[in-house]
Amino acid sequence: MLSAQRREHLLTLLAAEGRVVAKSVAAELGISEDSVRRDLRELAEAGLCIRVYGGALPVPLADAPVQRRLGVAVDSKHRVAQAATALIRPGMTVILDAGTTALAMATMLPDDITLITPSPAVAVEALDSTKARVVMIGGELSRHSAVAGGGLAHEAITRIAADAFFLGVTGIHPDHGLTTGELDDAVTKRALAARSADTYVLGSAEKIGAASRFPVVGLDEITGIVVDPQDQNPLIAQLPTA
Secondary structure (H helix, E strand, O other), X not given: OOHHHHHHHHHHHHHHHOOEEXXXXXXXXXXXXXXXXXXXXXXXXXXXXEEEOOEEEOOOHHHOOHHHHXXXXXXXXXXXXXXXXXXXXXXXXXXXXXXHHHHHHOOOOOOOOEEEEOOHHHXXXXXXXXXXXXXXXXXXXXXXXXXXXXXXXHHHHOOOOXXXXXXXXXXXXXXXXXXXXXXXXXXXXXXXXXXXXXXXXXXXXXXXXXXXXXXXXXXXXXXXXXXXXXXXXXXHHHOOEO
């Protein structure tokens, strides 16, 4: 089988099974694991898969730029946003991450809380939709995620404290943990989690079982994952849900 045919086969497996195990594919095709890993490396460099230990996973839908994500799993995100908002108590100070689920949450927040966010879109939505006190974290805006980061943001983060952080990631996987597609975003998310008493992960359906390139925090470092109550993904049973 030619290398181009192998790569097509690997992409077909990713679409059908949600993962590629290099050892299994090597045995199936009668080739070396090194050949499979080389193919996966080329696919990953082309942005067609995410390499993980032992094989590869599909590129998460949630890794797309924010404008493209607005139409992905809309109903699931709304249900997760409702469940997450129910965890907020009167008088709390909460940090709300960037992302489309966070944007949905911003329309549902109680009036008697303080909201801190690095996302201009979330801040404006909360200001329009609620009477919550809104505090913006400033910094350089990422063109991919439209969230503040960099040195200015990190200096501001060291000066805040919150009761709860609602964390947005692009991958939630029992083996590969909590991940995101941008290195700088991962650093900012870790800094925000460190300033919060509790960290809840927003886990809409398209994120469960996905893995991105950069780790954020460990599953043992969070309070729980807020999942869609209608999501039947069997991997949820292996995750620490809220």
